[in-house]
Amino acid sequence: MTRSGHSINRDLGAALKRAAQRTGEQAPSVRGSDWSGAVVTAVGSNGTVDADGLEGIRCMETYSQPAVGDLIYITQSSSGNWLAWGRTATTSQGWTTLTHAAGYGNPGHGYTAAYMREGRRIWLRGRIGPVAAGERITGGATLLTVPAAIRPAGGTEIGWAVARDQSISPATCRVEITTAGILRTYDASSTLPSWVALDGITYTI
Secondary structure: OOOOOHHHHHHHHHHHHHHHHHHHHHHHHHHHHHEEEEEEEEEEEOOOEOOOOOOEEOOOOOOHHHHOOOOEEEEEEOOOOEEEEEOOOOOOOOOOOEEEOOOEEEEOOOOOEEEEEEEEEEEEEEEEEEOOOOOOOOOEEEEEEEOOHHHOOOOOOEEEEEEHHHHHHHOEEEEEOOOEEEEEOOOOOOOOOOOOOOOEEEEEE
């Protein structure tokens, strides 16, 4: 059966309408601005990231220290330009208890050893000492092992001056985290510490 000219024109008009609709849905200049979540696949040296097939997304000042794997919030202008506002929260804001190495625990005062994560920022707190009465912390002894997910960035060994018992003055010593996540302490004095504090230690992952 031969189709009429009217039928052909009607079908052609419907096809053109569908094509225009699809084009409009994909064109920022038509649909306006947009936003979505995306996972970072590459970090540029010029303040940009790639995510979910998009390249050169400009990072806002609020999104510092981007890293591959970050789940981020991105937004697009009506002209088609993309901005990365920042990463989404990875955990609830609260303290997670750390597991002590054998023979160590809370000395009976101060916080229990724990960490809190805020984006890529890690905070530590708590006091650690030998479980056995009268014992002291031997230099280089493993007090605990930091979980792999919150170890310092770049496989770097880092250290801090921290508070210890008042057997010496000033009552400070060195605590460090190794590339394997081992948290240990060293003291230059002849009197080893009976406890050390992690309060105030912070670093990025």
